[in-house]
Amino acid sequence: MKKKHPLLGWLYLLPALLFLAVFLLYPLIDVLVYSFEEGYNFASQSYRGTGLYNYAYVLRDPYFIRALKNTFIIVIITVPLSTGLALLISLGLSKIKFLRELYQTVFFLPYVTNTLAVGLVFMILFKKTEYTDGMVNLLIHAFGGSSVDFIDGPYWAKMFVMCFYTVWVVMPFKILILTSALAGVPEVYYKAARVDGTGSFRIFTRITLPLISPMIFYLVITGFIGAFKAYSDEVALFGTDLNAAGMNTIVGYVYDMLYGDSGGYPSYASAAALLLFAIVFTITMINLMVSKNKVSLH
Amino acid sequence: MKLVLEQLTKIFPGREKKNPKDVRAVSEMSLTIEDGELVGLLGPSGCGKSTALNLICGLEAPTSGRVYFGEEDVTDLGPEHRGVGLVFQNYALYPHMTVRQNIRFPLENLKGAQKLTKEEVEERVQEAARIVQIEELLERKPAEMSGGQQQRVAIARALVKKPNVLLLDEPLSNLDARLRLQTREEIKRIQRKTGVTSIFVTHDQEEAMSISDRIVVMKAGVVQQCGRPQEVYDRPANLFVAQFLGTPRINTFEGRVKGGKLFIGEDELLKTSAPDGEYSVGIRPEGLLVDDAGSFHCGVTAVEVMGRDTSVVFTHAGSGEEQLRAIVPGGSVASDKKEQAFSVKPDKIFLFDKESGERVELS
């Protein structure tokens, strides 16, 4: 048999490596460089000096602080809420037979929809205009409440819609993963528990939950990462000028610094992006440490 | 606790496309198990024995018939209320709990008047662990133990709540041969010690016969015979039971009775009081005696030396089977023998009706 040329493998890898080098590896180094270049000018591509000024600027920027706060609120509300709700729904799904596939299909629908497009529908449902109070306010009236403008109104109303929509968008993935995790628990454990006279709540807390805990932690970790990168759902609801709406997120801040009316500051954008990365990295590490202690892998 | 099954029937409805027919897994099963008895439920796979077990513990609801624990009708009761202990085929130990937590689990479910104090719980766990001799393994996780050890834990978990009935579903099938022998003795010992009414399901006749007080042989959902192991072996109710019990398998022949004599092929075997006619004849391998003057003439295909015994593989014109066997004392047949005559032990030979397979008394 002819000996293969040792470089043949590299040939197969070439396209991938080329793209990765240009669009992933180089930018990674470059973004670090940018973040330390002070007073970078996009037009002349020149800078004054190097240092931590960009980080200091970003951390003092009220827009960034606001974005940080918004992002954290979204993360803290939506990750536990969506995971818990998905668990509840998956449990329900796992215990029914009739119409199960239909439910599963319906629940999965948001996964394949354009979040910008459906966000527009949410906006219409929640928005209050001169002509009409909107669908949701109609419901609030029906229960005797007074109408709220969820899109241009008070901060907490906007945050509510934001979290509601975020949960709506992330649920399909979580339901799917948890449903298959639940299906993966051998039936025999449930039989054993029933024979031993275990109540259904205790079966859930003592058997089901520990056995699917690796998947739950996986969802919590990916959920944190995803929620920290929230952006396009916000745009869908509140438009591209998120600073004006007071609903900007860290990622939104990065893009605003880079591009558009407020853009042209790649150094600030880089500093903000690296700060985001640092936050996400830290939280993921904490999550992993907690899960190592809590989750018994088998 | 005494246990009574009355006309128990379980029909699994057919699925629309794949299996359009209903499956009658258990059919009119009636059985009384006395307090403290160890009963082996025996049959080939798919005979309904596991379904019967599920009906007894309540994991399945019967289509018709009743189940009584003592005087109580428990037919409609869920498994959680029946107070049964169940040992699963693959043990079903909770992988995320230690052995101690596994054994303790059923006790923590007790409510109301049955609720135990912490000390009582620990005491019961220790006691159960002592009975199955795993006291030193209590802090391990199931994955860190051998199959035999897991098996003991599973039994301890089933026993710890002092069940009315202990059910074991193929408890030995996941163990290797040596461990199986050892563990079945162990099960017998534990059962004797605790005196709990026990039912165990197996497809291995040797296993069932060796430890059961009584065995119940099932086929296609129907109980074929029920009795003490030796009695069932010696007086099988029908051809199926005769074939199912005993290794090597019983030899079967086409035979006929004419004028009070039993013939297989041209060979006249013995006198009988059975009516004239065609029969299926079964002869246990140990029922053939090497006897050059014997009337049963066979062609020898192989002589397998096993040490104490010798297994003679032979053919006979009266049987379609190629692998008939006789177990004879070692050295009694030379290895190059091509033909051998045998005489038969009358108590090792059975006549079966050709239509129904039911045994017909030889004399």
Added chain:
Amino acid sequence: MKDYGSIVKQDKAERRVSTVLRYLGLTFWGLLVLFPFYWMVLTSIKSYSSYNSEVVPSFIAKDPTLQNYADAFTAVPLAGYFVNTLIFTLITTALMLVVIVLAAFAFARLDFPGRGPVFALLLALMMIPNELVVITNYVTITDLDLRNTFAGLILPSVTSVFYIYLLKENFEQIPEELYKAAKVDGTSDLRYLWKVMLPMCRPTLVTIIILKVIECWNSYVWPRLVTDDPSRFLVSNGIQEIRENGFGRENIPAMMAAVVVISVPLVVLFLIFRKKLMQGISRSGIKG
């Protein structure tokens, strides 16, 4: 003495109640999921005047009209957005497939110096969020003068480290003996890849393709950065443009018609590949 009869009765009642609650809960969430879709279609067939005269939103359209769909295609360049997205999606997915299949094959079956370290580097890159590199990519594409071109849209998204990894794992599950047998028969690597490996890994490939198509169809951030010429907009940017400038801000029914039009392709794709997609995702845990 326990009262078995009452235990049985209580058990049955509890089971019935929990079944009813279960279906109620599931149906509630189902309605919550479906309602926006219903509202979207409903609004899109209401006429402009009837929609705006509804102080209390109506749950049915009294005289349904398709006028909004005509408007969606004439008043704004929706067809253009559509074609752009289609081109973008097809080319990106096709290019990505070639790139990742070759790379995964190299990692899974070829032995070459440096394979281990390169693969480790690749795994490390999986952790890098897109947000971090998008800044430089934006500058790169601008410097290369590729803004408002398909090349600028497509190039940064033709590789996916995760998909290379996923495919490599899948390739490695094909027994090595098959590869050796093919080599003995004189089959070339490429032919083996095409004739044996790809057909055997079809489920994974299908999952990857569908997920990439969904990703492309819904991509918003990158296209927004590198296109400001509406004739190069993809549907997501188109929707945003329509929202901010198109139709006059108040023509909600026409907006909804546009939303329906861009949502339909993916929903249809999903309904066709429903089982494969859901299996693929739950098996590999891809978030998409």
